[in-house]
Amino acid sequence: MTKLILAAAALFLTPALHAQFKVLAPANTYGLYAAKEFPSFTGGTTFSFGAASLHLKLYQGYVKNVNALQQRFKELEDEGKADTAEYAGLKRRFGWEFNGMRLHELYFAQFGAAPLGASSDLRQALAAQYGTFEAWQKAYLALTQARGIGWAALVYDRPARRFHNVWINEHDAGVPAGTEVLLVTDLFEHAFLPDFQLEKARYVQAAWAALNWPVIEKRFAGK
Numbered sequence: 001m002t003k004l005i006l007a008a009a010a011l012f013l014t015p016a017l018h019a020q021f022k023v024l025a026p027a028n029t030y031g032l033y034a035a036k037e038f039p040s041f042t043g044g045t046t047f048s049f050g051a052a053s054l055h056l057k058l059y060q061g062y063v064k065n066v067n068a069l070q071q072r073f074k075e076l077e078d079e080g081k082a083d084t085a086e087y088a089g090l091k092r093r094f095g096w097e098f099n100g101m102r103l104h105e106l107y108f109a110q111f112g113a114a115p116l117g118a119s120s121d122l123r124q125a126l127a128a129q130y131g132t133f134e135a136w137q138k139a140y141l142a143l144t145q146a147r148g149i150g151w152a153a154l155v156y157d158r159p160a161r162r163f164h165n166v167w168i169n170e171h172d173a174g175v176p177a178g179t180e181v182l183l184v185t186d187l188f189e190h191a192f193l194p195d196f197q198l199e200k201a202r203y204v205q206a207a208w209a210a211l212n213w214p215v216i217e218k219r220f221a222g223k
């Protein structure tokens with residue numbers, strides 16, 4: 001029996017298993033996020049470098065706040081203060097900060113000016129639902145001109161195999177639960193004022209022309 005226990009212990013302590021354990025273990029207590037780089041956005045021609053850099057800095061603020069909130073939640077939970085007004089208030093804010101981070105990541109990553117294939121699955125699926133791809137595009141672009149700040153997004157309800165063009169108010173209101181965001185257009189003024197002033201339609205057209213469709217197709221494919 002002792003031999004069996006020692007053999008099991010030796011097996012557990014092998015470098016391979018240790019390595020596996022490290023991979024499976026969380027990186028840290030809070031699961032902190034790291035701000036990403038988006039060279040196809042900052043190095044593209046749609047926006048001036050200054051405007052793109054400022055936008056990236058704004059995004060980095062969301063990442064920082066998501067991390068700060070997670071740390072504060074852990075502290076309050078450890079102190080037995082998860083029933084306080086502070087905890088409840090910060091919990092209400094978390095989705096706003098998180099979506100501010102994630103929606104910007106989706107948005108920045110979809111720049112790169114690469115076309116959608118004529119026979120791509122995404123094109124065909126949109127055409128099947130909307131009649132034609134162009135009909136969907138017309139409806140999406142019309143939505144981008146809605147008044148107010150937020151995001152226009154194409155989301156996919158995978159279980160129902162159905163697309164929706166949605167308006168996301170601020171960052172956190174209007175995201176249908178369980179859907180996957182395939183395409184987003186940032187419609188906060190900071191996204192277009194520096195380079196396009198109040199010409200929101202011209203901004204949307206320029207951003208549309210710079211879309212990297214293979215990135216969006218991968219999202220549709222669930223990759």
Ligand SMILES: [Fe+2]
Pocket residue numbers: 055058104186188190191
């Ligand atoms: Fe933004």
